[in-house]
Structures are given as structure tokens and as C-alpha cells.
Amino acid sequence: MNAVTPVSVPTATTATVDVSGVGKVFEVAGGTRVDALVDVDLHIAKGEFVSLIGPSGCGKSTLLRLIADLIQPTTGEVLVNGKPAHQARLDQDYGMAFQQSGLFEWRSVERNIELPLELKGWDKAERRTRSAEMLELVKLTEFARHMPWQLSGGMQQRVAIARALAAHPDLLLMDEPFGALDEMTREHMQAELLRICADTGTTVVFVTHSIPEAVYLADRVVVMSPRPGRITAMIDVAFGRRRDELTREATEFFAKVTEVREALRGTHPSPDDAAADHRLARGIDDR
Amino acid sequence: MFPLAFALVAAVWEAYKWIGPVDGGSLLGVHVLPRSSDLAMPHVWEMISRLTEPEVRGNPDSVLVVVAAATWYSFRVALLAFAAGTAFGVGLAVVMARFRTIERALMPYLVVSQTVPIIVLGPLILSLLAYASRDLATEAWVAAVLLGVFLAFFPVALGTLRGLKAAHPASLELMDSYAAGWGTTLVKLRFPAAVPFIAPALRVAAASAVVGVVVSEISLGVKHGVGRKIFAYGQEASSDPAKLYTAVFGAAALGLVMSVLVAAIDRRMMRNRPQEIA
Numbered sequence: 077m078n079a080v081t082p083v084s085v086p087t088a089t090t091a092t093v094d095v096s097g098v099g100k101v102f103e104v105a106g107g108t109r110v111d112a113l114v115d116v117d118l119h120i121a122k123g124e125f126v127s128l129i130g131p132s133g134c135g136k137s138t139l140l141r142l143i144a145d146l147i148q149p150t151t152g153e154v155l156v157n158g159k160p161a162h163q164a165r166l167d168q169d170y171g172m173a174f175q176q177s178g179l180f181e182w183r184s185v186e187r188n189i190e191l192p193l194e195l196k197g198w199d200k201a202e203r204r205t206r207s208a209e210m211l212e213l214v215k216l217t218e219f220a221r222h223m224p225w226q227l228s229g230g231m232q233q234r235v236a237i238a239r240a241l242a243a244h245p246d247l248l249l250m251d252e253p254f255g256a257l258d259e260m261t262r263e264h265m266q267a268e269l270l271r272i273c274a275d276t277g278t279t280v281v282f283v284t285h286s287i288p289e290a291v292y293l294a295d296r297v298v299v300m301s302p303r304p305g306r307i308t309a310m311i312d313v314a315f316g317r318r319r320d321e322l323t324r325e326a327t328e329f330f331a332k333v334t335e336v337r338e339a340l341r342g343t344h345p346s347p348d349d350a351a352a353d354h355r356l357a358r359g360i361d362d363r
Numbered sequence: 364m365f366p367l368a369f370a371l372v373a374a375v376w377e378a379y380k381w382i383g384p385v386d387g388g389s390l391l392g393v394h395v396l397p398r399s400s401d402l403a404m405p406h407v408w409e410m411i412s413r414l415t416e417p418e419v420r421g422n423p424d425s426v427l428v429v430v431a432a433a434t435w436y437s438f439r440v441a442l443l444a445f446a447a448g449t450a451f452g453v454g455l456a457v458v459m460a461r462f463r464t465i466e467r468a469l470m471p472y473l474v475v476s477q478t479v480p481i482i483v484l485g486p487l488i489l490s491l492l493a494y495a496s497r498d499l500a501t502e503a504w505v506a507a508v509l510l511g512v513f514l515a516f517f518p519v520a521l522g523t524l525r526g527l528k529a530a531h532p533a534s535l536e537l538m539d540s541y542a543a544g545w546g547t548t549l550v551k552l553r554f555p556a557a558v559p560f561i562a563p564a565l566r567v568a569a570a571s572a573v574v575g576v577v578v579s580e581i582s583l584g585v586k587h588g589v590g591r592k593i594f595a596y597g598q599e600a601s602s603d604p605a606k607l608y609t610a611v612f613g614a615a616a617l618g619l620v621m622s623v624l625v626a627a628i629d630r631r632m633m634r635n636r637p638q639e640i641a
Contacts, residue, residue: 146539166542178533181637182555191551195541225637 092247092279093120093143098152100138100305111304112138116152118298118307122246125273125280127290127297129336135305136283137251143281144172144249157246168196170247171240175255177232179224179239186211186220189239196243210238213272230261234268241276248273248280254289263324266292270319287340291332292324299339309339373407380404405605410612413605426609430592434613437576437588440504441621444511445572449565451512452519459520460527460553461545477517481510481575485582503585511575515568522564526557559636562629569625573618589613 100113113135120126128136141147142154145161156164164170171192179188189210190203198206211217214234224232233253240248254262266289273280284290290297291313299309313332315323323329380399388396397403414427455473459466488506530553538548580590592610600607 144540146536165540168541170540172537172540174533174537176531176533178531178537180534180552180555182558182635184635192541195543195547195551223635223637 092122092124092157093118093281094153094155094158095119095139095143096152096155098139098142098149098154100135100142100147101150113142113149114304114306116305116307120279120281123277123279125270125282125293125295127294128281128283128300129285129287129290129297130300130305130340131285131302133302133305134300135302136300138305139300140249140251140281140283144170168192168243169245170249171243171245173233173236173240173248173250173253175252177224177229177236179232179235181224183224184220185216185222185224185227185235188224188235189242191239192243206242207238210242213241213275214238214268228261230257230265233257233265237269237272241272241278244276246279248278250280251283252285253282255284262289263321267320269293274318287333287336288324288329291329291336292319297332297336299336301342308342311335311339376404376407380406402601402604405608409605410608413603414609414612426606430589430609430613433587433589433592433610434617437573437580437590437614438617438620440507440580440585440588441511441573441576441617444508444576445515445569445621447508448512448515448568448572449519452516452564452568453523453561455516455520456523456527457549459524466524473517473520476513481514481578482582484513485510485579489583503583504588506583507576507579507585507588510579511572514571514575518564518567518571519561522560522567523557526560527553529560530556558632562632565628566622566625569621570618573621577614577617589617 095116095118098113098116099111102110102112104110116135116139118126118139128139130136138147142149143156143161145154145156145165154161157169159167179185180191183191186204186207189207190198193203193206208217208220211220214237216231216234216238219227219231224235227235233256237248237253240250254265257265269280270293272278280293282290282293284293294313297311297313298307299311300306301308311332315328379397383399383404384396385398385400387394387398390396401409414430415425418424418426418429455469459469485506488509489503492506527549534552534556535548538552543551576588577590577593579585580588581594584594585591589610593607593614596603596607596610
């Protein structure tokens, strides 16, 4: 098993996400208890881009949902912007994007982007200005009046990112947002996301199971392993924020990919665990 | 398209009159083929010309005027029943979607309620109305509305309930992430997501409202409606067979106008929704 790479804990004032001693137990049918997460500590600095990677059932989506306060930890605590995750959710301190774009098919592109602003009680003129700004950011200005189903999968995903960023949250939580896209679109979207984050200084927690994606995007790759779900390694990726297509072909890039792959190898599930893996995949972590 | 369909039906009618047995036909002792006599099946042109003649001897109003007035009356009653039934059905669905216990307690009764024949229910409602208020009971149309509501609310309640539960789990999670309450989620997500389920339910409800109103007009004897005209003209059918069909035209027109109206509502609700590629 890989040793946990020591990480300097940022001070409370600069940390956007503080996950301390968090565990999550799911009760599955028949009263069986599954340790989805055990003793997780993760501190994410402002502006940092963190990828969570690991095999199915390692709890990476669970960890993301804990940060989002969509589920509550069994033990430990989660702070976002220095306040409890629940308060952060009420204050809408974060934006979220999922594998499915999750756009509302009855709303035009711009009205989808305006949804979080509408819920915050912004007036119409303010909303329109901001959605126009966001559309420019994701380069979809001429599609403002289109309906989501008139766009390609990649464009829909860009709208979903624009929606997640519309209220200018400090924190962006993404759960395999490019998982359903083809390889070319996916690489294009990764570059777009990096550009947007560089422009806005947003902190990102990004769940993926693609090693190159995790390495290409992140300042830090958090490697997780299943049963019980836990963090087994943290690998810093010091390429700086300006990365381009050449980065993907650089020797350092391949070296990091290999490092992450080796860290993941230690987490590979044994055949005995296959049944439990299925149960987890169906019941809890099936997104 | 509609005139063509009408012409086709008229042609089939006349063709049967031409080739069909005048006294009907039996198969293995069972009477299966209708009589094609002028008394049983008047010519289409007789029905149409009957429309322009006076309703009863000495009355200046033609049948057309009388039937049109009766149809207009029934249309308003049916529209009221449709609107009230829709409102009731949607309201019920919201309550059931909100409280699972209420859904489980209520649903069997809703299903059973639809198996009660409205012919039986009509007089019951009328006597209940009389018990509640003597003034209401003299207005038999109120009972007709209630019966229309009784039939119309059911498809709307079922469709809406199904639709309210059809919101995508990821969308619900998204609303959760915005800290949106149940009411906000209902308005911004669940209702719009339910529209594709509500729209077809409204079509069924409109037809049910018409059936409920016309049938209760017959069984309760609501004076002004087209259902009453069918009943009254039916009693004259042995001497004036074409007259009965003028009232049937009125009822058909009622159903037609209602379905055109609901189709328009459907189109309006479903605009900007994903279109099937033709």
C-alpha cells in the first residue's frame, strides 16, 4: 500500500475545503453496513484544482457529495469556506456539474444558466447580463436562445459548466462531467475548463476515473481505494496552470501518469471483493 | 382532412343503406346486421335538410338553431367540468406527490371510484345537492358539472402524479445543491418535468368531461343540454328519424370542438420541447 504523501495543510483562512476525519457508513438492504469512506482528511486551498481518482466504489463521488452537503458524514466534519458544508450549501457557495449535463429541457440555454440566479432572487436584467457573460466564457453566445436538445453533447456540457459558474462560486464540484463525451470533445473540454478556471480563479474538485484527465487538469491528484473507501496517495502535479496540447505529449506528463497509475495499482480490488463491488456500484455509488 | 373524413362516413352510411338488408340480417339466429330501412337509417341528406326545418310545427326556430343552442349550453358545462376536473386532479396529484402516505391511502379509492357507473351516481349527487341546498338542486347542471369533474379529474391526477415523480434524480440533486425547498422545486422542476405526462392526460380528461356531462344530461334530465335533445328526439324517432341524428351531430360537434381546443392546449404546453424528427 502506498504511503500517504505528506501535504502541507493550508491555514484556515485560505482553505476552501476542509475535510477532517470524515467517515461515511451506508446501510444497504438487509441491514448490511458498508464503509463508503473511512478517516478521510483533505484540505483544498483557494484556487487549487484537485482531481479525485480511484476505481468504482472507492467513494470519490461520495466524498464530492459530502462536500456538497447532499449527504451528511457519519463521523468527522466538512467545512467549506470555513463554515459547515450545510451553511455553504444554503449560501450557494459552490456550483455543481454532473456526468449528465442535467439541463432543463424546457428552458432555453440562457434560462438554464440563469436558474441558480433566479433561485437567489436576482432580477431579470441582472440575470440576463450575467448569462450573456457566462455564454461568452464558454463561447456559446450565439446559442443563447437555443433549446438544450438542439445542442451537441459537448455544447450541453459547456452550458452546464456555465450554469455551475453563473453565481460566481468560489468552488466548483464536478462529478465526471466529461465522462459521456467522445475523446476529442473531451480533450477540448478539458482545455476549456482549464482556461475558464485560470480566468476566474475558481477552486475545483473534479471526480474522474481517467488517469490522463486527472493528471492533465489537476494541481493535485488524490488517489482513492475501495473497501473501505479512503485516500491512499496524493500526487502533486507541478505543471503550472497554463497547460496546452503539448503538455499531453511531454515526458513529465507521462511520468506523472505512470506515477498515478502505480499508486492506483495498489488499490486494485481483489476477486473476493467483486460481489461487494457490485453491490456498491448498484446501490450507492452508481453515478 | 375533416370534410374528407365526413364525406367518407356519409358514403359508407349510404352504401350500407344501398346494399344492406332492409330488415337486417341474422347470423346463427343472432341479429347482427342493422336494418337499412329509412326509419332506422335515414339518408344523410334528409338529416341535413331536417336541420333547416322548424324544430316543432309552428315554431319559427329551425332544428339547427335549437340544437346549436343546446350544444353551446353543454359545451360551457363541459368546459367548466374540464377546468374544474383538471384543477382538482392536479391539486390531488401535488398532495399525493408531497405526502406518500396520502397517496397510498387515497389511490385505491380513486381507482375504485372510476368503476362506479355515472348513471347510478347522477341521482345520488342530485339528492346530495338537494340535502345541501334546495337552490342548488333545482340547477341540475351543477350535478352535470360534478359528474364531468368526477370523470375528468382521474386521468389528470394519475398523469400529473406520474409526471411529478418523473423529474431526473440528478436534476433533483441539482435543486438540492441550490438549497431549494419543496415548493420551489415543484414550480421550477417537477411541474415542467410533468408537462409531457399532463398534456395527454388533458386530452383524455376533455373527452371524459364531455361524456360525463352529456350522459348526466340524459339521466338527470338537464333541460337545455344537447344530451337532453338526444333523449327527446330519440322518443320521436319512429315518426321523425332524421331529427334524432341532428342532435347526434350536435354532440359530435361538441366533442370535436373540445378536442380541437385541447389539441391547441397540448401544442402550447409542448412547444420548445424536444421534437421527434419526422
